[in-house]
Amino acid sequence: MASLPAVSFQPSQRSQWAEGQPISELMSRALANPNLISLAAGFVDRESLPVEPTRLGFERMFANSLSAQTALQYGTTPGFPPLRTAILKQMQERGEADGVTIDQIVVTAGSNQLLHLVCESLLDPGDIVICASPTYLVFIGTLNNLGARSVGACCDEQGLTPDGVERTLQAIDDAGELSRVKAIYTVPYYDNPCGLTMPVGRRQALVEIAKRWSRENRIHLIEDAAYRELRYEGEDAPSMRTFDADGETVITAGTFSKSFSPGIRVGWGVLPKHLVAPVCNQKGNIDFGSPNFSQHLMAEVLQGGLFEPHVEKIRDAYRVKLHAMLEAADEFLAPLPGVRWDRPTGGLYVWLVLPPGIDCGPRGQLFDAAIAEGMFYVPGQYCFPTEGEPVRKNTIRLSFGVQSPEKIRRGMEALARAIGQVQDSAK
Numbered sequence: 001m002a003s004l005p006a007v008s009f010q011p012s013q014r015s016q017w018a019e020g021q022p023i024s025e026l027m028s029r030a031l032a033n034p035n036l037i038s039l040a041a042g043f044v045d046r047e048s049l050p051v052e053p054t055r056l057g058f059e060r061m062f063a064n065s066l067s068a069q070t071a072l073q074y075g076t077t078p079g080f081p082p083l084r085t086a087i088l089k090q091m092q093e094r095g096e097a098d099g100v101t102i103d104q105i106v107v108t109a110g111s112n113q114l115l116h117l118v119c120e121s122l123l124d125p126g127d128i129v130i131c132a133s134p135t136y137l138v139f140i141g142t143l144n145n146l147g148a149r150s151v152g153a154c155c156d157e158q159g160l161t162p163d164g165v166e167r168t169l170q171a172i173d174d175a176g177e178l179s180r181v182k183a184i185y186t187v188p189y190y191d192n193p194c195g196l197t198m199p200v201g202r203r204q205a206l207v208e209i210a211k212r213w214s215r216e217n218r219i220h221l222i223e224d225a226a227y228r229e230l231r232y233e234g235e236d237a238p239s240m241r242t243f244d245a246d247g248e249t250v251i252t253a254g255t256f257s258k259s260f261s262p263g264i265r266v267g268w269g270v271l272p273k274h275l276v277a278p279v280c281n282q283k284g285n286i287d288f289g290s291p292n293f294s295q296h297l298m299a300e301v302l303q304g305g306l307f308e309p310h311v312e313k314i315r316d317a318y319r320v321k322l323h324a325m326l327e328a329a330d331e332f333l334a335p336l337p338g339v340r341w342d343r344p345t346g347g348l349y350v351w352l353v354l355p356p357g358i359d360c361g362p363r364g365q366l367f368d369a370a371i372a373e374g375m376f377y378v379p380g381q382y383c384f385p386t387e388g389e390p391v392r393k394n395t396i397r398l399s400f401g402v403q404s405p406e407k408i409r410r411g412m413e414a415l416a417r418a419i420g421q422v423q424d425s426a427k
Contacts, residue, residue, distance in 0.1 A: 018145040022137070022362075022382045037411035038376045039325075039398045042192065042348050043262070046402070048317045050261055053306040060300040067296075075292030077284045078276075079107025079268070083295045086302040087254070087268055096239045099247050104271050106279055109290040111226050111255035111267035116142050117286075118251055118269065119183075121278040122220065123148045128181045129222075130168055132160040134351075134383035134395070136192045136224065139185060144386070149180075152388035157342065159198040160186055162205040168388060169213050179216040183251075184209075188240060190227040193383045193397035194351035195344025200237055207243040207250060214249075220272070223252045229259035229311050232319040233345040241270065248272050256298055258348070259311055265291070266298045318348070324405035325350055325398065328412035336419050351380070352396040358422055359393045365425070369418035375411040 062068045078084070084105040091097035108114040123129070125147030131139070133152025143150045151172070154164025165184060172178055184206065188198035210221040223240045244250040255267035271279060283289075301307050326343060329350070333339045338355035360366050361379045370377060380395025396415075400408055 014145060014147070017147050018141070021141050022379075033371060035374065036371065036376045037374055037403060037407050037414065039400065039403065039408070039411045039415075040376050040378045041402060042399050043402045044258060044348075045314065045317050045321070048314045049263075050301075050306075050310045053301055053310050054261065054264075054297070056304065056306060057297045057300040060304055061296055071293050071296035073292060075289040075295060077280050077289050078103075079105070079290065080292060080295035080299055082303070083107060083266075083299040084268070086299055090302075091239075091270070094236070094239070096242055098242075100241075100270060104273060104276055106269045106271060106276065106283070107290055107295055108267045108269065108283070109287070109294075110257050110262075110265045111224065111253040111269075112138060112142070113290070114253045114267050114269040115139060115222070115224065117279045117282045118222065118253070118271075118275070119143065119146055119148065120282045121275060122182045126180060128172065128177065129183045129185050130165060130181065130388075131185045131385045132187070132191070133385055133389035134193055134380060134392075135185065135385060136187055137378075137382045139224070140383075140385060149387055150385035152385035154389060155194075155196075157196065158202060159188065159191060159194075159196045160184075160202075160206065162202060162209060164389075165206060165209055169209070178213070181213070181219055182217070183220045183222050185222045185224065186240070187224045187226070189225055189237070190230055190344055190347025190349075192227065192347070193349050193378070193380065194342055195347040195349045196342060196351075197237065197344075197346065203237070203240045204243040207240055210249050218248070220275075221250050223250055225252055225254050226258055227347045228254070230315065230318060230348065231346040232315055232322060248274070251275065259314070260298070260301065260307065264294045264297060266294050318401070321400040321403070321405055321408060322350075324408045325400045325412060328409045332413050332416035333419070336416060336423065339419065348399050348401040350398045350400065352398060353392070354394040354396070354419065355423075356394050357426065358419070360396050361393050364393065366418055366422045369421050370415055373414040373418045375414040375418075377415065 061071050084102045087105055088097060088102055119142055123146050128149045128151050129143055130153050131150050132155045140150050153168040154161050172181055188203055190197055207221055210219045213219055241250045241252055252270040329341050341350055341352045358366055361381050378397040380397055381391050381393045384391040
């Protein structure tokens with residue numbers, strides 16, 4: 001029998017679009033030195049994970065055979081109705097449920113799955129999503145994976161600016177590509193990577209901009225509310241949905257990963273009615289329902305009054321860690337010329353800006369110097385969209401979620417030493 005000619009494997013175009021994700025490379029470099037103090041990963045605090053509330057939720061789930069069997073069975077594509085009802089109740093208590101029904105709430109395996117399903121339903125290759133510059137780096141990867149384009153608009157100390165979005169839309173329109181713009185993506189609560197919170201007036205303005213520029217097709221506004229519960233000072237701000245009178249523009253993505261447990265992995269979306277079927281069709285082809293067991297558990301946690309006390313607990317823990325990072329920045333970074341940082345009041349991140357001549361990226365001098373000094377960070381360059389506002393390589397995302405206050409202080413001191421070395425070498 002004649003031998004068959006050798007053939008090479010060619011991965012799909014979408015698989016090729018997914019290449020080049022930065023986190024894997026960064027983590028492999030960090031793992032080569034297990035003694036590093038990582039201020040990089042946006043993980044949650046291990047000590048405050050909800051062991052006792054989860055145990056109580058399990059007991060309620062297994063109080064009788066019928067409820068246990070139901071939790072262990074397949075669920076439905078949009079999600080467990082009692083959990084969706086509990087999410088709707090949260091919205092009602094905040095005054096944000098006008099016109100919303102349970103049918104518009106879709107439960108997913110974390111909010112990233114919701115964002116991916118929404119993008120699958122909205123975008124064709126070459127379509128555009130306008131993002132803050134910088135923005136959530138994983139969402140940029142999601143758009144790349146779909147062959148879509150992320151276009152960065154201007155930000156200031158309060159997040160994405162309405163004027164910046166208007167200018168970006170005008171430039172796209174001038175280029176004859178307005179029909180390709182399908183969404184504006186925002187993280188209005190303690191955003192990743194900067195920890196900034198968008199003021200109420202700006203939220204309303206962005207909803208109005210999305211509606212006004214929906215001339216050739218509807219431009220949705222995606223509100224990623226992953227960090228909403230991680231508020232350590234001040235009052236809560238209303239969802240962008242409250243400014244969407246007809247409910248046709250704003251898509252809200254939420255999650256219990258940051259506010260309860262990432263291991264349980266339950267997220268959800270509140271969708272305009274016209275998006276429910278497309279998203280559920282996509283979801284049905286993928287998993288015909290996120291893990292039912294986790295949904296039943298979260299429903300028990302919410303219905304049993306176990307959620308809010310845990311949120312208060314983690315707020316107390318993270319407040320201490322945030323203050324530790326800011327105090328260390330004041331002590332160790334303030335003496336360094338040209339170094340500045342934001343002062344968030346929630347979330348998990350602090351954004352650091354260095355003088356323009358310092359490259360904080362993985363090929364820059366500072367990255368290796370920081371590792372040599374015993375700490376690890378996420379280069380800010382990965383948080384910038386692929387088009388639009390220029391990438392700033394002199395930026396760093398720091399996370400205070402995992403480490404103890406003492407290790408945060410030591411990590412910040414190590415970073416300051418590394419920055420000092422790089423500045424000295426440039427003299």
